[in-house]
Amino acid sequence: MAAAIAAAALFATTPGPPARAASDPVTACTALDICYCVHPEFQTTIAANVARVRKLIADQRAQGQAIxxxxxxxxxxxxGSFAVNTDIAAKITERVTERFGPRAVFVLNPGAEGGDGMQGASGADYMYMWTQILEGEKGLGDAFDFIYFSGPNDFGRYFELSGKGDLEKLESWFDEKIVPDPKFKDAIANGSLTRAGFRNYYGLRASVAFSYGSHDEWNIARMINDRRRGATDYGIANQLAVFFDGQPMSPGTYETPTAAGDVGRCIK
Structure with a gap:
């Protein structure tokens, strides 16, 4: 997500990263023994949002939906742009829901369920929260049936890229929709959002492959499936399904780790 995610400014409310928390961070670990260097002032907020989202998921599960x-x-x-990415997240959520059917599936969108009171939180703070939600109380991810990792085609659909002149289309998109929008004025003025950077990110790198938080989420999914394969009540047949860019992953990919993102204990 991640997602933390350089996730550090994961869920800012402006197109640029938020101010970082001022307190000294501490190491906090989850049921899967995944540890993050987090800011203690967000612990209460994180705990409240974990409880809220777990209830949201349980309510959807009670209606018979796959999660x-x-x-x-x-x-x-x-x-990239936080505002644009948030909108893309909503569109992908809608598309995946339509693919499987709104009566049969509920897709948890981190961009919509990040919770209040997290202004200034780091990517590690957010990933500490999302890890607890993903792993569940038993570390088996029992609240979820699948994880959908967004890829370049997911982003390309948003910009209506066709495979011909895509970088030029993104330049035009920036000129027509970003430059005139006042909410991007400061980011453009201070150089944190540029035409070339926007073009290259969404044309070449917009994917979980370049996200700190999504790297952690991939490894979390792998760990959950490793535990499910060895659990009597789950086994190979009941692994968490994994999709990337709209396609289901091959069997070996389920067991392949990736580089860590925000995971890590505090170093004094």
Missing amino acids: GYLSIPLSPAGG
Whole structure:
């Protein structure tokens, strides 16, 4: 997500990263023994949002729906825009829901369920929260049936890229929709959002492959499935399904780790 995610500014309320928390961070670990260097002033907020989202999921499950989780870069790190990524997250959520059917599936969108009171939180703070939600109380991810990792085609659909002159289309998109929009004025003025950076990010790198938080979410999914394969009540047949860019993953990919993102204990 991530998602934390350089996730550091994952869920800012402006197109640029928020101010970082002022307190000294501490190490906090989850049921899967995944540890993050987090800011203690967000602990109460994180606990409240974990409880709220778990209830939201339980309510959807009670209606007989399959539960999915969307992993998507939300941070502006790399040249993107938080506001644009948030809108893309909503569109992907709608599309995945339509694919499986709104009566049969609920897709948890981190961009919409990040919770209040997290202004200034780091990517590690957010990932500490999302990890607890993903792993569940038993570390088996029992609240979820699948994780959908967003890829370049998911982003390309949003911009209506066709495979011909895509970078030029993104330049035009920036000129027509970003430059005139006043909410991007400061980011453009201070250089945190540029035409070339926007073009290159969404044309070449917009994917979970370049997201700190999504890397962690991939490894979390792998760990959950590793535990499910060894659990009597689950086994191989009941692994968490994993999709990337709209396609189901191959069997070996379920067991393949990736580089860590925000995971890590505090170093004094």
